[in-house]
Amino acid sequence: MTEITFRSDMRVDYVQHTGSDEMVARAARVSTGSDLIENDKIKGLIRYLVRERHTSTLEHCTVTVRVEAPIFVAREWMRHRVQSFNEASARFSAMEPVFYVPDGNRPLVNAGSGAHPDLQHSDDDGQMWRGVNVAHQNVYWKAWAEYQWMRDAGIANEVARNVLPVGIYTQFYATANLNNWFKFLHLRDGNEGSPQYEIVEAANKVAGILEELYPVTYGVWAELNGRGGDD
Amino acid sequence: MTEITFRSDMRVDYVQHTGSDEMVARAARVSTGSDLIENDKIKGLIRYLVRERHTSTLEHCTVTVRVEAPIFVAREWMRHRVQSFNEASARFSAMEPVFYVPDGNRPLVNAGSGAHPDLQHSDDDGQMWRGVNVAHQNVYWKAWAEYQWMRDAGIANEVARNVLPVGIYTQFYATANLNNWFKFLHLRDGNEGSPQYEIVEAANKVAGILEELYPVTYGVWAELNGRGGDD
Amino acid sequence: MTEITFRSDMRVDYVQHTGSDEMVARAARVSTGSDLIENDKIKGLIRYLVRERHTSTLEHCTVTVRVEAPIFVAREWMRHRVQSFNEASARFSAMEPVFYVPDGNRPLVNAGSGAHPDLQHSDDDGQMWRGVNVAHQNVYWKAWAEYQWMRDAGIANEVARNVLPVGIYTQFYATANLNNWFKFLHLRDGNEGSPQYEIVEAANKVAGILEELYPVTYGVWAELNGRGGDD
Amino acid sequence: MTEITFRSDMRVDYVQHTGSDEMVARAARVSTGSDLIENDKIKGLIRYLVRERHTSTLEHCTVTVRVEAPIFVAREWMRHRVQSFNEASARFSAMEPVFYVPDGNRPLVNAGSGAHPDLQHSDDDGQMWRGVNVAHQNVYWKAWAEYQWMRDAGIANEVARNVLPVGIYTQFYATANLNNWFKFLHLRDGNEGSPQYEIVEAANKVAGILEELYPVTYGVWAELNGRGGDD
Numbered sequence: 001m002t003e004i005t006f007r008s009d010m011r012v013d014y015v016q017h018t019g020s021d022e023m024v025a026r027a028a029r030v031s032t033g034s035d036l037i038e039n040d041k042i043k044g045l046i047r048y049l050v051r052e053r054h055t056s057t058l059e060h061c062t063v064t065v066r067v068e069a070p071i072f073v074a075r076e077w078m079r080h081r082v083q084s085f086n087e088a089s090a091r092f093s094a095m096e097p098v099f100y101v102p103d104g105n106r107p108l109v110n111a112g113s114g115a116h117p118d119l120q121h122s123d124d125d126g127q128m129w130r131g132v133n134v135a136h137q138n139v140y141w142k143a144w145a146e147y148q149w150m151r152d153a154g155i156a157n158e159v160a161r162n163v164l165p166v167g168i169y170t171q172f173y174a175t176a177n178l179n180n181w182f183k184f185l186h187l188r189d190g191n192e193g194s195p196q197y198e199i200v201e202a203a204n205k206v207a208g209i210l211e212e213l214y215p216v217t218y219g220v221w222a223e224l225n226g227r228g229g230d231d
Numbered sequence: 232m233t234e235i236t237f238r239s240d241m242r243v244d245y246v247q248h249t250g251s252d253e254m255v256a257r258a259a260r261v262s263t264g265s266d267l268i269e270n271d272k273i274k275g276l277i278r279y280l281v282r283e284r285h286t287s288t289l290e291h292c293t294v295t296v297r298v299e300a301p302i303f304v305a306r307e308w309m310r311h312r313v314q315s316f317n318e319a320s321a322r323f324s325a326m327e328p329v330f331y332v333p334d335g336n337r338p339l340v341n342a343g344s345g346a347h348p349d350l351q352h353s354d355d356d357g358q359m360w361r362g363v364n365v366a367h368q369n370v371y372w373k374a375w376a377e378y379q380w381m382r383d384a385g386i387a388n389e390v391a392r393n394v395l396p397v398g399i400y401t402q403f404y405a406t407a408n409l410n411n412w413f414k415f416l417h418l419r420d421g422n423e424g425s426p427q428y429e430i431v432e433a434a435n436k437v438a439g440i441l442e443e444l445y446p447v448t449y450g451v452w453a454e455l456n457g458r459g460g461d462d
Numbered sequence: 463m464t465e466i467t468f469r470s471d472m473r474v475d476y477v478q479h480t481g482s483d484e485m486v487a488r489a490a491r492v493s494t495g496s497d498l499i500e501n502d503k504i505k506g507l508i509r510y511l512v513r514e515r516h517t518s519t520l521e522h523c524t525v526t527v528r529v530e531a532p533i534f535v536a537r538e539w540m541r542h543r544v545q546s547f548n549e550a551s552a553r554f555s556a557m558e559p560v561f562y563v564p565d566g567n568r569p570l571v572n573a574g575s576g577a578h579p580d581l582q583h584s585d586d587d588g589q590m591w592r593g594v595n596v597a598h599q600n601v602y603w604k605a606w607a608e609y610q611w612m613r614d615a616g617i618a619n620e621v622a623r624n625v626l627p628v629g630i631y632t633q634f635y636a637t638a639n640l641n642n643w644f645k646f647l648h649l650r651d652g653n654e655g656s657p658q659y660e661i662v663e664a665a666n667k668v669a670g671i672l673e674e675l676y677p678v679t680y681g682v683w684a685e686l687n688g689r690g691g692d693d
Numbered sequence: 694m695t696e697i698t699f700r701s702d703m704r705v706d707y708v709q710h711t712g713s714d715e716m717v718a719r720a721a722r723v724s725t726g727s728d729l730i731e732n733d734k735i736k737g738l739i740r741y742l743v744r745e746r747h748t749s750t751l752e753h754c755t756v757t758v759r760v761e762a763p764i765f766v767a768r769e770w771m772r773h774r775v776q777s778f779n780e781a782s783a784r785f786s787a788m789e790p791v792f793y794v795p796d797g798n799r800p801l802v803n804a805g806s807g808a809h810p811d812l813q814h815s816d817d818d819g820q821m822w823r824g825v826n827v828a829h830q831n832v833y834w835k836a837w838a839e840y841q842w843m844r845d846a847g848i849a850n851e852v853a854r855n856v857l858p859v860g861i862y863t864q865f866y867a868t869a870n871l872n873n874w875f876k877f878l879h880l881r882d883g884n885e886g887s888p889q890y891e892i893v894e895a896a897n898k899v900a901g902i903l904e905e906l907y908p909v910t911y912g913v914w915a916e917l918n919g920r921g922g923d924d
Binding site: 579 | 699763764765768772774775776777778783784785786800801802803807808810812815821824825828831832833835836839842843846847848849850851852853854855856857858859860889890904
């Protein structure tokens with residue numbers, strides 16, 4: 001019998017990037033490359049650019065990541081239309097039996113309203129968590145069994161997959177420029193609005209990658225947008 | 232006990248539109264409105280615009296539709312990034328128990344390869360279809376029961392929904408301009424490539440709406456792109 | 463001899479639109495149309511949508527305008543990439559001799575810096591204005607004479623137009639959805655940053671059109687963004 | 694007196710890029726990086742991707758170039774909305790006196806119609822060319838003199854520049870992904886439609902850069918689209 005893997009993490013791996021803090025400054029100056037900008041002036045210039053919303057200067061820096069996340073996270077992610085995606089196909093190949101289950105850190109109860117979800121832990125959390133896990137696993141096992149049965153019976157992937165829950169993991173490449181990664185963080189890193197717990201985890205992994213690649217620009221953006229910043 | 236609805240159709244309803252065949256011609260001329268274009272010249276002008284790919288003239292015509300389709304269709308549809316979407320939220324409200332099952336017209340067997348799916352009916356179709364339906368319904372019932380159980384136990388919508396299969400119906404508004412609806416049809420109406428059966432049905436409903444709203448422009452596009460045309 | 467027209471105004475004419483305040487609310491609900499939203503609830507819902515940046519609900523409202531403005535304004539305008547444009551061609555047809563000259567309201571002196579222009583009137587304004595007008599007209603007459611000479615000599619439009627100044631008027635259609643018109647206003651209506659005087663005039667004409675078409679949504683947006691609001 | 698520079702060339706310099714032929718293949722497979730694709734299979738895979746219009750796989754390769762071209766070329770270029778631009782500002786700084794004049798290779802006469810320009814050399818080409826050059830230089834000298842006069846009189850850059858012809862050179866950074874560079878070439882490299890002579894020169898310089906960076910992908914695209922191909 002096929003083994004099923006249960007995971008609770010969102011994986012975001014760096015694949016490639018272009019640009020740098022210096023490129024942001026060079027783009028602002030439409031630099032020929034010979035007109036070097038002194039290092040100690042770059043930060044001031046970038047602060048000015050981010051504050052005054054000259055965001056086009058951020059668009060020459062692009063970052064590609066590879067994501068492993070459940071379909072329900074991929075669906076929210078791909079609503080960001082100024083990104084480029086390649087996702088593993090459930091038509092051209094079979095899915096892998098890897099499914100999402102909440103771990104103990106994941107708050108399960110909505111203490112807010114429908115329009116303003118405010119997810120909280122409950123006093124009864126341990127028991128709830130066990131119930132939720134059993135419920136998830138029950139459906140996943142059943143869905144996977146029927147998926148396998150249909151594929152064994154010669155049914156096409158694209159039909160058999162109808163029964164797979166949105167908690168199944170998918171993989172995709174995502175490429176965006178720095179301006180659009182910042183817009184992604186605005187909506188998904190958990191500092192504004194009420195994004196879903198799982199995408200917040202993924203967004204913060206993206207933030208960590210951006211901070212490493214573009215420490216000055218990320219730091220300025222974070223500081224100006226109440227994300228702690230570059231102290 | 233909750234009743235579950237099983238559906239096989241893709242629903243696409245007209246909501247609103249702007250523009251007309253005449254608007255395409257007026258946009259090409261950057262018309263002031265007083266410089267009327269004679270009706271019998273509009274068709275020739277539109278043919279020229281479509282053939283020469285002056286597609287910007289098609290972008291002032293916008294159409295909004297309301298779609299009811301399974302999540303797996305919505306996912307393919309929303310990969311079209313130059314559309315505007317509003318989808319019913321599975322976080323802010325509960326899902327409805329409406330699920331997709333293939334009907335007898337839906338071919339079930341891939342006679343092609345992974346990269347070039349070629350879905351066909353089989354000799355054994357009736358029996359296959361019964362098996363597929365039972366498999367679908369088995370999972371849907373189980374998933375819906377666990378979803379309900381979790382919601383009754385106080386678990387937030389956004390957690391409970393993890394177990395719902397991609398065959399569950401969702402609803403969304405989609406707005407695009409005529410240029411981008413044509414790009415959608417290129418990839419999804421079944422005349423090119425190998426789009427999935429269910430989205431072909433939806434795309435053809437979009438095509439029917441476009442043909443009614445912009446008979447000359449649609450006719451010219453269809454004719455120039457091997458879709459039968461305006462005979 | 464050809465007569466030259468000198469203008470100082472930016473013209474923005476309404477062409478067509480789709481959507482309404484009610485459509486914004488309906489899109490948020492993914493409404494079937496039969497589930498009417500009470501009129502007195504629309505405003506509260508729209509305020510919530512705009513404040514929480516559920517901007518996709520604004521994207522089903524589209525507005526087309528026809529603009530007459532100098533090329534230097536058209537260039538700034540067309541940097542907004544989520545709009546659709548059709549502009550009169552200087553290749554396919556000849557240009558009209560209509561040129562921009564600043565009028566007495568247009569401040570002429572930069573009292574700020576390069577990066578933060580702060581245009582002011584000067585004590586010497588009347589005389590400056592006369593000098594500026596003569597300088598503009600001198601070049602426009604010379605450019606138009608050589609343009610005409612080249613066209614008369616059989617030179618193609620697309621070559622002769624090289625000599626025409628960016629102060630010459632052009633015409634274009636622009637279509638955008640309400641979300642993107644608001645982004646345009648953010649950068650161009652003069653309440654933030656330091657946009658150029660002439661595009662501020664045009665942007666405020668766009669704002670007037672939006673306010674008339676979508677009074678509730680425009681009012682809420684204006685109020686939440688320090689534009690005076692919906693009183 | 695300021696010296697004026699007259700140029701006839703379009704300059705396109707490579708700035709940076711990301712991706713490679715191998716990245717196109719990896720994106721198609723949503724590769725983890727450990728599952729290497731054999732070199733001799735990459736070309737077949739890429740041919741399949743380009744032919745079947747799986748263009749999303751091309752979007753993880755991005756290229757930035759720096760362009761020096763007249764404003765009339767920049768205007769056509771920036772109509773391509775899925776690119777990122779930073780252009781030297783005529784508001785924040787002064788323009789340089791560098792102007793475009795046609796050289797002897799530039800055909801001057803339209804032997805086609807308005808809608809279908811067909812630029813040709815004429816028997817009288819030498820004399821025409823001299824006339825065109827004098828006409829261009831006459832206007833450029835006059836415009837530059839008045840521009841300088843206004844700036845010396847304390848008029849802001851953003852007002853003085855109104856008189857500068859669209860033949861003046863500007864500089865900009867342009868970043869796009871490979872899919873969108875190919876769309877740019879479709880419309881501008883002179884193999885389809887009737888793009889303007891000067892932008893064809895620039896587009897072919899872009900093509901040369903792409904061919905060097907992504908030899909397999911460019912070769913396949915060129916071959917499948919009648920551009921000579923990868924022989």
